[in-house]
Amino acid sequence: MTGPFDELLKESAIFARRDCLSPHFIPDSLLFRDEQIANIVKALTPSLRGERGRNLFIYGKTGTGKTSCVRYVIEEVKKLPTVRSKISYLNCRIYSSRYRVLSKIMNDHLPTYSKRGYGLVDIYEKLISWIEEDGKVLMVVLDEIDLVKDLDDLVYTLTRANSDIKNGSITIVGISNKISMKEELDPRSLSTLYENELVFPPYNSRELLAILEQRASLGLKDGVYDRAALGLAAAIAAKDSGDARLALKILSGAAEIAENEHREKITTAEVEKASKSAEEELAYELISTLPEHQRLVMYAIATLTIQGGRYRKLAEGTETYLFSGEVYDKYSAIANSMAKQPKSSRWYRKYISDLEMQGLIATYESGRGIRGHTKLIKLDYPAQRVKETIERGLFKEAEANVQKEEPENQETEN
DNA sequence: CCTCCACAGGAAGCGCAGGAGT
DNA sequence: ACTCCTGCGCTTCCTGTGGAGG
Numbered sequence: 425m426t427g428p429f430d431e432l433l434k435e436s437a438i439f440a441r442r443d444c445l446s447p448h449f450i451p452d453s454l455l456f457r458d459e460q461i462a463n464i465v466k467a468l469t470p471s472l473r474g475e476r477g478r479n480l481f482i483y484g485k486t487g488t489g490k491t492s493c494v495r496y497v498i499e500e501v502k503k504l505p506t507v508r509s510k511i512s513y514l515n516c517r518i519y520s521s522r523y524r525v526l527s528k529i530m531n532d533h534l535p536t537y538s539k540r541g542y543g544l545v546d547i548y549e550k551l552i553s554w555i556e557e558d559g560k561v562l563m564v565v566l567d568e569i570d571l572v573k574d575l576d577d578l579v580y581t582l583t584r585a586n587s588d589i590k591n592g593s594i595t596i597v598g599i600s601n602k603i604s605m606k607e608e609l610d611p612r613s614l615s616t617l618y619e620n621e622l623v624f625p626p627y628n629s630r631e632l633l634a635i636l637e638q639r640a641s642l643g644l645k646d647g648v649y650d651r652a653a654l655g656l657a658a659a660i661a662a663k664d665s666g667d668a669r670l671a672l673k674i675l676s677g678a679a680e681i682a683e684n685e686h687r688e689k690i691t692t693a694e695v696e697k698a699s700k701s702a703e704e705e706l707a708y709e710l711i712s713t714l715p716e717h718q719r720l721v722m723y724a725i726a727t728l729t730i731q732g733g734r735y736r737k738l739a740e741g742t743e744t745y746l747f748s749g750e751v752y753d754k755y756s757a758i759a760n761s762m763a764k765q766p767k768s769s770r771w772y773r774k775y776i777s778d779l780e781m782q783g784l785i786a787t788y789e790s791g792r793g794i795r796g797h798t799k800l801i802k803l804d805y806p807a808q809r810v811k812e813t814i815e816r817g818l819f820k821e822a823e824a825n826v827q828k829e830e831p832e833n834q835e836t837e838n
Numbered sequence: 839c840c841t842c843c844a845c846a847g848g849a850a851g852c853g854c855a856g857g858a859g860t
Numbered sequence: 861a862c863t864c865c866t867g868c869g870c871t872t873c874c875t876g877t878g879g880a881g882g
Binding site for chain 3: 793
């Protein structure tokens with residue numbers, strides 16, 4: 425009985441339940457977040473009684489447990505026998521416009537309702553009459569709310585809906601990790617959204633250690649890890665950002681290494697190895713899922729960073745900044761060489777600000793010493809690895825395309 | 839001082855996908 | 861099957877901006 429899947433199907437020596445180490449997994453109890461959970465519950469309690477709840481805005485850096493806490497509370501609410509309160513959880517990375525948010529809400533609760541064909545007004549009216557029909561209390565959780573393009577309009581529409589509804593109500597829970605959001609928001613939406621504000625502080629290393637211990641006891645086999653290894657992972661993540669996601673990524677990375685190298689235990693050595701790549705890996709995952717042309721822009725930035733752009737010649741500085749214009753030229757050249765029509769420069773500039781929002785690049789306004797008014801672009805991650813990541817993705821795509829377009833030319837090799 | 843540079847980013851509008859109504 | 865309508869990604873056109881160059 426030997427076959428190609430044996431290695432993969434055989435029971436793991438390290439993992440008990442792999443999914444417990446994922447940042448998306450929500451354990452039965454969330455450590456060090458009692459106060460925050462109590463606050464969320466407090467804000468939502470009126471809704472459960474059928475009154476209008478107070479809108480809630482949650483702020484905290486990545487990996488501080490915002491989403492987990494909210495999801496936890498949602499699950500608890502769902503267990504209650506209350507029928508009138510309805511909850512929609514949506515991630516605004518996907519539902520990134522007023523229209524998408526509203527139609528997702530309708531789809532959540534009225535699955536027969538189809539996506540397109542209705543205009544905004546129709547959806548709005550349908551939503552209101554649905555709520556009014558038996559005085560529903562709707563809670564809308566908007567995760568990564570800063571990614572909604574027309575946020576002011578969305579908040580306005582939802583508040584407006586509240587005053588249009590005679591029987592029932594809507595409560596908004598917004599989650600964001602961008603502190604500057606407050607300044608960018610229209611004052612009117614600001615005051616509605618910030619009726620209640622809740623801050624999630626970063627975890628310290630002691631807390632991260634406890635979290636890792638909790639997850640390790642669930643997700644790993646007994647005795648395959650020691651406390652020192654977890655402690656190191658916690659310390660690394662705490663020093664960097666207090667990001668629990670990062671801590672978990674390091675731990676599961678270390679476990680992966682231990683498994684692949686047939687170690688019987690996860691030690692500080694594995695953790696150290698895993699920590700080098702964990703943080704970057706999160707970014708590379710993001711890069712490889714980027715839309716095609718944004719990836720090409722990233723590729724252009726990476727190659728130019730390696731070559732060193734005009735700026736380095738100009739002022740032989742320590743770091744490489746790139747001119748917006750030269751990046752666009754490079755991007756166009758790359759697109760052309762792949763027989764793809766480059767997007768207009770205007771759209772390219774939008775790509776740049778999107779990429780900056782995602783934290784992949786940083787940009788600065790050109791100041792003294794540079795002719796004209798432009799943006800200086802800097803890659804936030806090692807250029808060589810970014811380049812390789814994208815190349816891997818591009819090759820995969822090219823292969824897939826070749827197989828699709830000409831499935832017959834395989835006789836030259838093998 | 840004015841003019842030019844090298845862009846930034848808003849406004850308007852276009853073609854397309856795809857569902858509703860007929 | 862067709863027309864109508866809407867949102868979305870994108871282009872085209874445009875005005876704004878901060879410093880360099882003459």
